[in-house]
Amino acid sequence: MSATLAPSWQVCATCGHEIPETDPHPRCPRPGCGGLLEVHHRPPPQGGHALRATFDARRGVWRGVLASGVWRFREAVLPSAGDDVLTYPEGNTPLLASPPVAQWAGSPGLLLKHEGHNPTGSFKDRGMTVGVTQARRIGARAVSCASTGNTAASLAAYAALAGLPALVLIPKDQVAAGKLGQALAYGARTLLVRGNFDDCLTLAAEASERLGVYLLNSINPFRLEGQKTIVLELLQQLSWDPPDWIVVPAGNLGNTAAFGKALEEARAWGLIDRVPRLAAVQAEGAAPFALSFRSGFTRRDRVTPHTVATAINIGNPVSHDRAVRAIRETNGVVTVVSDDDILDAKAVVDGAGIGCEPASAAAVAGVRRLMNEGVIRKGDRVVAVLTGHLLKDPGTGGANRPVEIDANLAEVERVMRG
C-alpha cells in the first residue's frame, strides 16, 4: 500500500504488516502481533555513484540541516522529513588511527570511530535527532525512554531543543554519574527505578502507552535510521572503500541492528560493492546475544546482567531478532570480553590520549580477542566504534591518582623526584 506511493513506510519485522511512515505506534498494531517495526525507504533514483557524489558534495556544508553527519545522508535516513528537522547538528565524528591502541589490540589496520564526539558525548544523538524529529512530525506531546544513561542524556537534550517534556527511567545505582547529571541538567523528569535496565524498559513501554507519551528507546525504528549513519559516515571517511570488519559493543542491540541495515542498504543502493563483517562484543556478565550466537541462534537467551560497563548491562536485548539478521547477513560474529579485559582496553585507549567510557572499550578488547583467535587476521582493515566519551564515566578504571601537596615548590620537586 504505502509502498507504492510514499518514499518511506514502516513494516512489521514479524508479520510483514505495513503502516504509514507517520503512524505513531511503537510496535506493530495488528492485534496479537506487537512485532518490532522497521522503516523501509524506496531506493533513491540515483545510482550508487551519483548518490555517493551527492553525499560527498555535502561534506563542505557548514550550516543548516546538511551540516549534520546524520542528515547529510538524508536519502537513507528520512527523505520526507524535508527541512522540518531538529538537529544540533550531530555526527561528523573523527576516524582515528592510534598506534598504541592498534599495537595493544594486535591489529595494525585498526581505526577508531569516536562517537563520543557527538553533542551529548555518545552515538545516541544520531538516533535522537531522527527520533525527536519524528516525534514532532506526529505531534507528540512528550517523549520518554528507559536507559542505562546515554539515551536518557541524549533524549533530555533533544527534547529540550524541541521544547518537549521528557520522561526518563533509569536503574538506580547502575548509571554513570556524568549521564545522570546530563539528564537532570537538561531538565528531564528522571525516575530512579529500583530494578535493572530490562525492568525500566518494560515499565517505560507500559507508562508511555498509558500516558500517551512517544517512546524513544531503540525499539523505535526511527532511532535506528539515524544510527545507521555511523556506518555511512565511516564508509565515506574511507572513500567508500569498506573495511574488512566493523566492531561494536552490544547491549540492547540497536546499533548491531542499525549497522546491519545500513550495510544491506549501502550494498543494495550501490554505495559499496562489498560488505564488511560485523563483530558485536558483549561483556561476559551481560552476554545473552553471545550465548544465542553460540547456539547458532536457535535459542533466544536472557540473563541477569552484571558488568562494570553499565551502559551495556542488559540481559534481555530488545533488538535481538533484528541483530540476528545483521550478524547473519554480514557473516558476522558475536564475542565476549571480561570486565578485566574491558578495563585494560580502557586504560590503553585513555592512555593514548583518546579516552572512552567502559562500554566503548569493550569494542577494542573484542578486537584483541578476535585477533588472538585468528578470526580477524593481521592484514585486515578494522574499524572499532567508541560509543561514548571518557567524561561520561570518569570514576571507572585507571590506576593514576592525584597527589595532594602544600602550595610550595619544594613539594612539587619532592613529588617529581619520586
Ligand code: F0G
Ligand atoms: N555503548 C554505549 C556507550 C551505550 O550507551 C550503549 C547503550 C551501547 C554501547 C550499546 O548499544 O544498546 O545499541 O547495543 N546504551 C543504551 C542507553 C542502552 O540506554 O543509553 P546497543
